[in-house]
Amino acid sequence: MNSVFLFSLVTLALLGALYWLSRRMSTDRGAAHLLETLSAEDLLPHHYKYFPQIRQALSPEDERFLGTRANAATRRLARRARRHSALRFMEGLREDYNRLDRLARTLTALAPSASSQREIERVFLFVRFNFLWTLVWMSLWTGATPIVQLRSLADLIGSLAARLETSMAALQTATSAAGLKTS
Amino acid sequence: MLRCRLMVSLNLWLNSVVSVLSISLCLILLVVVFSRRLYRQLLFLTAYVILLTPAVLVWVWLSHSPWLNTRGGFLYYWTANSILTFLRLFILAEICWRVLHEYRLVWTLAWRALAGVATLLILVTVYFLMHNSHDYQAFILTVQQGLDFTQAVLLLMLLSIGTYYQIKISALHRLVLVASCIYSAVQLTNSQLGRYTKVPTDSLFDFVQHFTFILMLGIWVWAVWRWADLPEQPARKIQQATYDQLSSVIHARLALPNENLSKMLRRRPE
Numbered sequence: 001m002n003s004v005f006l007f008s009l010v011t012l013a014l015l016g017a018l019y020w021l022s023r024r025m026s027t028d029r030g031a032a033h034l035l036e037t038l039s040a041e042d043l044l045p046h047h048y049k050y051f052p053q054i055r056q057a058l059s060p061e062d063e064r065f066l067g068t069r070a071n072a073a074t075r076r077l078a079r080r081a082r083r084h085s086a087l088r089f090m091e092g093l094r095e096d097y098n099r100l101d102r103l104a105r106t107l108t109a110l111a112p113s114a115s116s117q118r119e120i121e122r123v124f125l126f127v128r129f130n131f132l133w134t135l136v137w138m139s140l141w142t143g144a145t146p147i148v149q150l151r152s153l154a155d156l157i158g159s160l161a162a163r164l165e166t167s168m169a170a171l172q173t174a175t176s177a178a179g180l181k182t183s
Numbered sequence: 184m185l186r187c188r189l190m191v192s193l194n195l196w197l198n199s200v201v202s203v204l205s206i207s208l209c210l211i212l213l214v215v216v217f218s219r220r221l222y223r224q225l226l227f228l229t230a231y232v233i234l235l236t237p238a239v240l241v242w243v244w245l246s247h248s249p250w251l252n253t254r255g256g257f258l259y260y261w262t263a264n265s266i267l268t269f270l271r272l273f274i275l276a277e278i279c280w281r282v283l284h285e286y287r288l289v290w291t292l293a294w295r296a297l298a299g300v301a302t303l304l305i306l307v308t309v310y311f312l313m314h315n316s317h318d319y320q321a322f323i324l325t326v327q328q329g330l331d332f333t334q335a336v337l338l339l340m341l342l343s344i345g346t347y348y349q350i351k352i353s354a355l356h357r358l359v360l361v362a363s364c365i366y367s368a369v370q371l372t373n374s375q376l377g378r379y380t381k382v383p384t385d386s387l388f389d390f391v392q393h394f395t396f397i398l399m400l401g402i403w404v405w406a407v408w409r410w411a412d413l414p415e416q417p418a419r420k421i422q423q424a425t426y427d428q429l430s431s432v433i434h435a436r437l438a439l440p441n442e443n444l445s446k447m448l449r450r451r452p453e
Binding site: 001003004007008010011014015017018021022024025028093097100101102103104105106107108109110111112113114115116118119121122125126128129132133135136 | 286287288289291292332335336338339342343345346347348349350351352357361364365367368369371372375376378379418419420421422423425426429430433434436437438440441444445
């Protein structure tokens with residue numbers, strides 16, 4: 001009868017997945033609705049506005065300053081706080097990435113003729129990003145990676161924000177002028 | 184003695200409830216399917232209901248006749264169940280096509296993924312069938328278990344694809360899928376329980392099967408009655424130029440954080 005117990009676990013897992021997906025489906029309003037109500041604010045990196053503070057917190061000058069002025073206990077406390085900020089920043093980075101990935105999926109679904117190669121690449125990028133993100137997060141959490149290296153990520157997102165803003169303006173013009181056409 | 188008599192009366196009562204509910208729901212579903220012209224939206228579900236009604240009527244007649252525990256009754260019980268389970272795969276395939284075919288690329292990717300998974304699971308079922316070919320009951324239970332698992336997995340995959348690409352699945356299609364998935368998931372365990380049941384009729388296995396089937400029919404009746412006459416919403420598209428312009432920018436934007444994370448991991452600590 002052990003096998004019945006094992007199968008009942010599989011059944012519970014299937015029913016749990018069904019419940020979760022049904023809830024998601026009833027709350028999601030569809031791709032077309034997403035594009036209609038989309039604003040540049042929704043898609044621009046939200047965490048970008050905290051970059052100056054993050055950059056300051058992660059700067060080597062800040063580290064050196066602490067080294068000369070603070071005692072060991074304070075330095076430890078400050079390092080812990082910096083690490084905490086770095087991890088929060090990583091969470092934000094993933095949030096921004098997921099939001100953009102969602103837009104890419106929506107465009108693929110609604111395009112009359114989307115590129116299959118690009119779509120497969122997007123899925124590959126998504127898997128790769130999550131894998132790398134987990135590795136970086138773990139190395140930051142364990143202290144294996146100096147948090148100073150996060151500065152390059154902050155710079156990257158900052159430079160891309162302006163580019164994305166231009167693209168969003170193009171999308172909004174396109175959807176409001178031509179409207180979503182019904183196939 | 185008293186306990187035995189209680190069991191017998193409980194069995195009789197449950198049998199009557201199952202018979203009344205099964206026949207009434209089948210007939211109501213048949214009427215609702217035609218009054219709401221479901222054949223215009225779901226051809227295979229209509230065909231399934233047409234076949235289901237006589238199958239249930241025969242089964243109810245058989246369960247109150249002396250032929251119930253004969254070889255013929257035994258064969259009918261298992262064969263009818265398996266055929267009905269198999270037919271539900273066609274309902275799933277039709278819903279899948281109706282939901283996704285207007286989204287060209289999603290459909291192209293989805294049907295390959297669904298067909299691949301279905302083929303794999305059917306091959307696994309065939310493998311287990313070869314090990315259970317000595318006994319008819321074990322053979323049929325393996326067929327049912329394999330088909331139910333395949334169906335539940337495919338249904339969840341379809342719902343996942345819909346959620347992933349933000350594709351709206353109509354309430355009718357969604358409820359038909361959900362009811363079918365509940366039945367298949369419960370049957371997966373129930374079929375395993377059936378392997379330990381010598382006489383399937385009037386057993387726990389039998390009642391669980393009938394009541395989950397009644398639940399599925401009940402949800403279908405509600406779904407068809409409530410949603411079948413609503414017109415299907417055509418898919419809404421964006422201009423091709425919008426896609427071409429935006430997707431390349433977004434793609435580049437998605438690639439860069441990857442490269443940067445990768446560099447971060449390779450770089451030596453300063």
